[in-house]
Amino acid sequence: MWGNKMISKRAFLTGLAASAVAGPALAQTQTVPASLAANAKPIDAAERLARIDKLQGLMQAQGIAALLVEFGSTLDYFTGIQWWTSERVTAAVLPAKGAAIIVTPAFEEPSVRETLQIEADVRPWNEHENPEALIVQALKDRGFTSGRIAIEPDVRFFIVDALKAQSPAYELVSGQGLVNACRQIKSPAELALIQVANDITIAALRQVHSAVKAGMTSHDISTLMNQATVALGGAPEFSMVLLNEASAYPHGSKQAQTVREGSVILMDCGCSVHGYESDISRSWVYGEPSAKQRKVWETVKRGQEIALAAARSGVPVGSIDDAVRTYYEKEGWGPGYRLPGLSHRTGHGIGMDGHESPYLVHSDLTPLAAGMCFSDEPGLYIPGEFGIRLEDCWHMTEAGPKLFTPLARSIDDPI
Numbered sequence: 001m002w003g004n005k006m007i008s009k010r011a012f013l014t015g016l017a018a019s020a021v022a023g024p025a026l027a028q029t030q031t032v033p034a035s036l037a038a039n040a041k042p043i044d045a046a047e048r049l050a051r052i053d054k055l056q057g058l059m060q061a062q063g064i065a066a067l068l069v070e071f072g073s074t075l076d077y078f079t080g081i082q083w084w085t086s087e088r089v090t091a092a093v094l095p096a097k098g099a100a101i102i103v104t105p106a107f108e109e110p111s112v113r114e115t116l117q118i119e120a121d122v123r124p125w126n127e128h129e130n131p132e133a134l135i136v137q138a139l140k141d142r143g144f145t146s147g148r149i150a151i152e153p154d155v156r157f158f159i160v161d162a163l164k165a166q167s168p169a170y171e172l173v174s175g176q177g178l179v180n181a182c183r184q185i186k187s188p189a190e191l192a193l194i195q196v197a198n199d200i201t202i203a204a205l206r207q208v209h210s211a212v213k214a215g216m217t218s219h220d221i222s223t224l225m226n227q228a229t230v231a232l233g234g235a236p237e238f239s240m241v242l243l244n245e246a247s248a249y250p251h252g253s254k255q256a257q258t259v260r261e262g263s264v265i266l267m268d269c270g271c272s273v274h275g276y277e278s279d280i281s282r283s284w285v286y287g288e289p290s291a292k293q294r295k296v297w298e299t300v301k302r303g304q305e306i307a308l309a310a311a312r313s314g315v316p317v318g319s320i321d322d323a324v325r326t327y328y329e330k331e332g333w334g335p336g337y338r339l340p341g342l343s344h345r346t347g348h349g350i351g352m353d354g355h356e357s358p359y360l361v362h363s364d365l366t367p368l369a370a371g372m373c374f375s376d377e378p379g380l381y382i383p384g385e386f387g388i389r390l391e392d393c394w395h396m397t398e399a400g401p402k403l404f405t406p407l408a409r410s411i412d413d414p415i
Contacts, residue, residue: 035232035233036196036203036233036234037200037232037273038233040192040233040273040274041192043190043193045117045118048078048079049118051077052078052094052118054181054182055178055182059096059150060096060097062178064096064148064150064173065139065147065149066094066095066149066150067149067152067175067178067179068091068093068094068151068159068163069091069094070159071083071084071154073356074152074154074179076115076352078118079100079118080118081112081115081116082275083112088131089132090102090105091104091135091159093138097142099120100118100120101120101121101122101142102123103123103124103138104122104123105124105126105131106125106126108124109122123138132159135163136163146169146170148170148173149171149173150175153174153176176357184357184371185370185371186371186373191373193273193274193276194276194351194404195404196273196276197234197271197276197277198393198404198405199404200229200233200273200278201229202280202415203228204229204232204269205267205280206415207228208224208225208267209282209284211224212259212265214259214286215258215259215260216259217243218242218243218252218257221259222239229269234272234273234278235271236271237271237272238269238270238354241265241266242257242268242387243257243258243259243263243264243266244260244263244264244386245257247265247266247387247388248386249383250343250381261287262286262287262289262290264283264284264285265284265285265286266283268281268389268391276351277352278350279350279375279377279391279393280391280405281390282390283387283389283390285411289411293386294411297390298411299331300378300379300389301407301408302327303324303342303346303378303380304377304392304407305407306327307320307323307347307360307376308376308401310323311394311400312400313396313398316365316366317358317365317366317372317374318359318360318361318362318363320347320360320368321360321362324342324346324378328342333380339382339383340382340383341381342380343381345360346378347374348375349374350375358372360374360375370396370397371396373395373396374393374394375393376391377391390408392404392405392406
């Protein structure tokens, strides 16, 4: 469920490490398994080159000269470069023919080369120089003196604006379709990494579930989750813990909450393994659930099952969202996206980003195809009371949807 944030992973993980030191530890009696990521194989250079080859075929077919990619997961996807946002431009120019071109500050070149996994023409720029001029010159050197340049969605406006100023001969167009066509379908190597990330998160949740005690805060529980994730070999991406009334708001509340008898505990957690992510949510009650809590939990579990049943090759992915809402409305929730009910989409794509295209939402008409990966999280929320969200990730196969983790059994056995 958790969305992407404009923050470097380095800074985020530093914050997690600090919180882990300050918070409680898992009980000494618990046995933490060895790293589940020990045998996970990162994406190799050959697969990245195959991705670029596919991209170039698409560009040639569409009459596009090049794709411009800045920092972020798409840069990593094609080149292996792991970089963060800065006022200084580091970008890849992926031409329709020939090797990739990397433009980066001269003093950053050694750092960029540390993660660069493909052969590329690296063109450093000094502080007094114009990186956009370097990009234009690189295109001209490849014979692209005019034409359509696709811009990856995360490229910032000031770069696009500077490119326009450098040369009006190029038509700048959206690169979203090109990126989606490559990234939406996961390879076996990608699926294997997503599986490991999910294995780690569900194992960590299992440990934390048995360690929760009355009086704990959201921060206490989140810290336990981060510790367990690291011990299992994952890099924590997020561990959101919503208690009591805060569980009725999908991304929580500023109001401090602690665990007490009858508390709804909603945990939404994910980690990264070699750049690929998990996203799992579990909800349960500390103590004996009320009849209403049980009913809502069971309704959400049924919503998850209906989403999977609606997943058929070729259907618009938004129809999965429609199927869940039809059931919820018959149960008295909604209608549509209204509260109390399911106020967010039924799920989202997942891979190198926690949230990526396509999305299980009414308006997304993308045909469902083998290799696509999604979350399945049709939560129900009652403002002023509580919310229940169950979330598992799955990928589409030729035979139908396949879960990375089993659905929760019951509110009494929620992991």
